[in-house]
Amino acid sequence: MPRATGPTLPDTLPGAPPRPDAVDFERVRERALGAYLGLAVGDALGATTEFMIPAEIRARHGVHQNMTGGGWLHLKPGQITDDTQMSLALGNALLEAGGMDPHCVARHYLAWMAAKPVDIGHTVRRGLVRYRALGTVEAAYSPHAAGNGGAMRNLPVVLATLGDRAAFVEWSLAQARVTHNHPEADAGTLLLGDLTRQALLLGGEAPVQTLIRTWTEAFPAFDPRRFRGETDGYVVHTARTVLHFFTNTFDFESCLVATVNQGGDADTNGALAGALAGAFYGPDAIPGRWLKRLDPNARRAIEGQVDALLERFPPCPRRAVTPAGSP
Ligand code: MN
Numbered sequence: 001m002p003r004a005t006g007p008t009l010p011d012t013l014p015g016a017p018p019r020p021d022a023v024d025f026e027r028v029r030e031r032a033l034g035a036y037l038g039l040a041v042g043d044a045l046g047a048t049t050e051f052m053i054p055a056e057i058r059a060r061h062g063v064h065q066n067m068t069g070g071g072w073l074h075l076k077p078g079q080i081t082d083d084t085q086m087s088l089a090l091g092n093a094l095l096e097a098g099g100m101d102p103h104c105v106a107r108h109y110l111a112w113m114a115a116k117p118v119d120i121g122h123t124v125r126r127g128l129v130r131y132r133a134l135g136t137v138e139a140a141y142s143p144h145a146a147g148n149g150g151a152m153r154n155l156p157v158v159l160a161t162l163g164d165r166a167a168f169v170e171w172s173l174a175q176a177r178v179t180h181n182h183p184e185a186d187a188g189t190l191l192l193g194d195l196t197r198q199a200l201l202l203g204g205e206a207p208v209q210t211l212i213r214t215w216t217e218a219f220p221a222f223d224p225r226r227f228r229g230e231t232d233g234y235v236v237h238t239a240r241t242v243l244h245f246f247t248n249t250f251d252f253e254s255c256l257v258a259t260v261n262q263g264g265d266a267d268t269n270g271a272l273a274g275a276l277a278g279a280f281y282g283p284d285a286i287p288g289r290w291l292k293r294l295d296p297n298a299r300r301a302i303e304g305q306v307d308a309l310l311e312r313f314p315p316c317p318r319r320a321v322t323p324a325g326s327p
């Protein structure tokens with residue numbers, strides 16, 4: 001399979017793993033709920049302003065800060081899109097297989113596509129059409145595959161690999177490459193996943209600035225100081241946007257409002273910012289007026305999946321995680 005030249009992943013990922021004794025299961029469970037609900041809330045909030053530019057958003061909404069639905073997809077208030085739906089599909093695949101089975105993941109993605117979702121990215125569609133035709137679970141390298149589709153749906157892998165950093169890397173890349181095969185897509189998926197992972201383990205104590213510095217030394221393109229307002233679906237721009245607004249705001253609400261009012265790929269940026277901020281600040285930081293409007297079926301599915309993933313793949317390092325099919 002042809003591979004890209006250019007940046008490759010470092011053998012040793014940057015960022016110090018958290019101390020095992022700092023991990024408290026109940027707190028992790030709470031933050032996991034914060035991250036997953038944060039993802040869905042960011043998706044639903046951002047879908048309203050997807051593909052708009054900031055001036056259009058200002059003209060139409062002033063500051064967009066309520067679950068109004070609408071947008072180019074004409075959504076109901078609180079309705080979620082592919083970002084949350086594909087995450088739920090991935091989580092269900094991990095639970096069904098008892099670990100990472102890329103075929104099971106691809107089958108769940110395909111079933112989601114077959115159910116005619118409200119939206120779907122080009123690279124995602126191309127990858128799933130390939131899987132349907134050929135049964136191959138890894139997309140061929142494409143210079144156009146540096147989109148954010150693999151990163152946007154990776155939260156269930158993060159939740160299922162809290163106790164095992166090597167599995168986090170392997171499973172993240174396996175699920176992302178079903179549709180996206182590009183070194184920047186790999187790096188963006190791991191960078192955003194790792195930050196969220198460490199925020200889940202350590203909450204507000206997570207050394208976010210140090211982690212961002214270490215990651216962006218290895219991958220300078222992702223440095224949030226390079227953020228210039230670009231918010232298309234290019235994973236480098238997505239990561240810069242999310243990190244820029246996460247590091248320049250002070251709570252969940254201000255982070256999400258700033259992110260989605262930038263427009264562009266606002267639902268995906270909102271979902272990824274919501275997952276990171278939800279892990280970092282916890283579920284109680286998510287505004288009640290947003291949660292109240294969130295699609296109740298999505299909320300139920302998320303709550304069930306968080307518990308099921310943490311039960312099946314315990315985050316405490318002293319309890320071994322043994323995925324099905326691993327040696
Ligand atoms: Mn979407």
Ligand code: MN
Pocket residue numbers: 050265266267268269
């Ligand atoms: Mn999007």
